[in-house]
Amino acid sequence: MRRWRDRLPPEAAGLPAGVHRRAAGLRREELSSLAGISVDYVTRLEQGRASNPSSQVVEALARALRMAPAEREHLFRLAELVPPGAAMVPAYVTPSVQRMLDRLAGTPVAVFDACWTLLVANQEYAALMGDPSDLRGNDRNGVWRTFLGSGSRARRTPDELDELRTAQVADLRSAVTRYPADAQLKRLVEELRAGSERFAELWDSGAVGRHAAARKTIDHPRVGPVTLDCDVLTVGGSDLRIMIYTAEPGTEDAERLALLTVLGTQDLVPFSPE
Missing domain, CATH: 1.10.260.40 (lambda repressor-like DNA-binding domains)
Structure with a gap:
């Protein structure tokens, strides 16, 4: 090392x-x-x-x-461990993806695996959504936090929240199909089924959805509401999800996002994914 x-x-x-x-x-x-x-x-x-x-x-x-x-x-x-195989959810952020994050200075970016566990986030994302550095275990998973955690800073109507939950359940079901040997993924699903009645309903119903790009308003505790475009890119071959937030140039939202970059994560409340 x-x-x-x-x-x-x-x-x-x-x-x-x-x-x-x-x-x-x-x-x-x-x-x-x-x-x-x-x-x-x-x-x-x-x-x-x-x-x-x-x-x-x-x-x-x-x-x-x-x-x-x-x-x-x-x-x-x-470390006397078996490297994760093809039947396991990939958690490896390739050097090329990491370089892309490095070059997106001033833009909130985070990388998730196929079951929406946060792998890495840049400082701008942490400033926007809360610092994730102290999160461990299921608290790093976006689906877990949507159904059983503290939710997100993103403002959503009840219908929008259920649409997100439906898409997340569909994503997990697809991941279970692609990675049948991943015990950690199976355990996550079991715990979500046991802990959330709504998750169990969606899982058993075979709900179909898609985690698509969206325009989101983030209620930030220091600069107020910031409306941003949120795009989700999938990395072919590694099944990573790259979440990118951008503001329309010349708008008040762009100014607030720039201010967040300066403020960093000082005195901010805990992380809320997405």
């Missing part, structure tokens, strides 16, 4: 290079932030004092270190 960290310059990871850096590559604190794990855990992994890291931790480290597919597979083997 230390060698991989040393070889990755901060600018290649979307971070400012800064001045007076003693480390050629990423600092432990920077890797910790990018991967969403504690600095202490990064230190213990590097020093061989942490055993049995989870597949989620290994995936996050591979993503943060911009590993090529063969390197990612090697990292899983080093």
Whole structure:
């Protein structure tokens, strides 16, 4: 891990290079932030004092270190884990997708897997929707938060909310068909069925929907309502969902979005996906 960290310059990871850096590559604190794990855990992994890291931790480290597919597979083997196969929901954000995120400065962007679990989000997305860095487990899943969590900052009528829920259930059903060996996905569906009567109804009814582009009003706690276009792109071959928010140039919404970029995530309330 230390060698991989040393070889990755901060600018290649979307971070400012800064001045007076003693480390050629990423600092432990920077890797910790990018991967969403504690600095202490990064230190213990590097020093061989942490055993049995989870597949989620290994995936996050591979993503943060911009590993090529063969390197990612090697990292899983080093952790004594089997690399996720074709029957598992892909959670690998390729270096090319990560570079695209780096180049969309000023634009809120997030990447989700096929069952709408958040994999990575840029600072602008965190400023718009709330900082997701402390979320763990099901709290990172957009479907879970829609049915059983705190919802979203996006303003929706009851009909719009049910349309979203229908599309999310349809997405999960499709994911279960494509990734039949993914135990974590099956467990998510079981817990949603047990915890939400509406989810169970939609699942059992065979509801069909599609998570399409939309125009959304985000009720932001510091700058007020911001109306943005939300587009969802699917990455062929990896089944990732890229969610992008943009404002019409020259509008008050564009000015508020620019202000959010300056404010960052200071004193903002917790994350609400979508």
